[in-house]
Amino acid sequence: MATSDERGKPRVLVLGGTGFIGRNLVTYLVQNDLVSKVRVADKVPPALAWLNQKHKDIFTNPLVEFKQSNLINPASVAGAFTDPEGEYDLVVNLAAETKYGQSDAVYQEGTVNLSMNCAREAAKHNVRMFVELSTGQVYAADKKLAQEDSKIDPWTMLAKHKMEVERQLRNLTDLNYLVLRPATVYGLGDKNGLAPRLIIGAIYKYTRQKMKMLWTKDLQMNTVHVLDVCRAVWHLWNHGKKGQVYNVVDSNNTTQGKVSELVSEIFSIKYDFMGTVVSNMARVNMTSVVEDINDRHMRPWADACQKDGIDNTPLNPFLDQELLYNKNLAMDSSKLIATGFSYSIPQVKVDCLREILDDYIKSGLFPRSLLSSEMLWNGVDHEETEEILADQNGCPDS
Structure with missing residues (x-):
């Protein structure tokens, strides 16, 4: 023993x-x-x-x-x-x-x-x-x-x-x-949970576009x-x-809408959702849609990294196709709580997400250029906001 x-x-x-x-x-x-x-x-x-x-x-x-x-x-x-x-x-x-x-x-x-x-x-x-x-x-x-x-x-x-x-x-x-x-x-060191949402939010601040996502604000991503x-x-x-x-799982019953609201507050951007009908149309040709989404996100990300001299970083805005379907992540923690456990951070707050962002900036892994409204990526049509853009409803990283 x-x-x-x-x-x-x-x-x-x-x-x-x-x-x-x-x-x-x-x-x-x-x-x-x-x-x-x-x-x-x-x-x-x-x-x-x-x-x-x-x-x-x-x-x-x-x-x-x-x-x-x-x-x-x-x-x-x-x-x-x-x-x-x-x-x-x-x-x-x-x-x-x-x-x-x-x-x-x-x-x-x-x-x-x-x-x-x-x-x-x-x-x-x-x-x-x-x-x-x-x-x-x-x-x-x-x-x-x-x-x-x-x-x-x-x-x-x-x-x-x-x-x-x-x-x-x-x-x-x-x-x-x-x-x-x-x-x-x-939390600190997150790359695949909520971090991609922060990266994408920063990209839309950088390009001065409205952040538009598949499905609805009610999509659950606890x-x-x-x-x-x-x-x-x-x-x-x-x-x-x-x-x-x-x-x-915390008690926030986190949804895509709640996270989007926090991201929009951090970056002072507008956001919206494509809705079920349009999203279902996109699902018919999801591979092509996802390729387009990632291409539109990766180009300004690479541009900002180059401007800031960031040659190597574990961060990127890439979204995998299997995370873009209408799948709810909704869980109950009653069993754990019944053992006497209580959550120290029962809900996602702006400060929690800012901590992740600030930590990556301090470590030189996140380009500050994305946060500057004066440094805009010239390859973006700032009036084009109706294309299908998506976000991720997450997983653990071990």
Whole structure:
């Protein structure tokens, strides 16, 4: 049996720990003096992970150890778990292929095989708790708030393979595990949750266009701040039950309209929605529509990056086709709350989104030119506002 140190603080292994949620989890554990050690296992070293200064400082803390690991390789997974100082009490799996639009083979190897390699190794080491991060996209995409036992009908390829991981975990009867299904995760380091909406909002400020989106303001895209995801991991380490699934979603009942209102407030832009009829017409030729959308967004983004001398950044306004359909992400968090958990950030606010934007600007990864009304991209027809433009109704990044 794995053991904590003499003060009772656990030793924690974070798989995929330099990713978006991982870096925030490591920061939360260290800043709150919750652990005796954190080992981070990831294929991407901190120096190449686009960490901000706060996260860079955390990764140099004596409590944090980084081990470069290719978790698709079982031998590398075994090395990540092997530590002469002792076993790990809590293992959190945040490692997986998180890009959208990938092939079945890519997700099978980078999500299913990887996660099960880690889970089987955790069982060998008899860890006290193995936490697997899944996604709320596994639920049927209707407007009814999904509880953990609601209908399962994954609507992205990523969610389909996350659900397969959940299925296979149930066969590991000797593993003490639980599953978190977060809604759209946002916060410092976010690239795929609400960050694309901020980027696109800035583009429309830059081009002086009205931001027009597919579908309606009522399209649900429920959210949760990354800090509360980290807090939920720690809370369930202490209060979760073996084999259980927990939704992690704030109480805001976030919709596309609510997020658009916040983005428009930040950038002082106008916005509108195409509505169901026009959006359904676009869906008939969605591939072409999405290509046009991304082309219109990418050109001014590249122009602004060039003006600001930004040669390399993990950010871009690209939207994947499978996220542009009329799919609601609507979830209920009653089960988690019943364990005594409360959300520190119960709703998305302007300050939360500005924090993301300001952090990327400070890190030199977001072009300031997009925020200047004087620096306009000459390739845009500023009167043309009726073309179909779209936005994304999100997922977790691990």
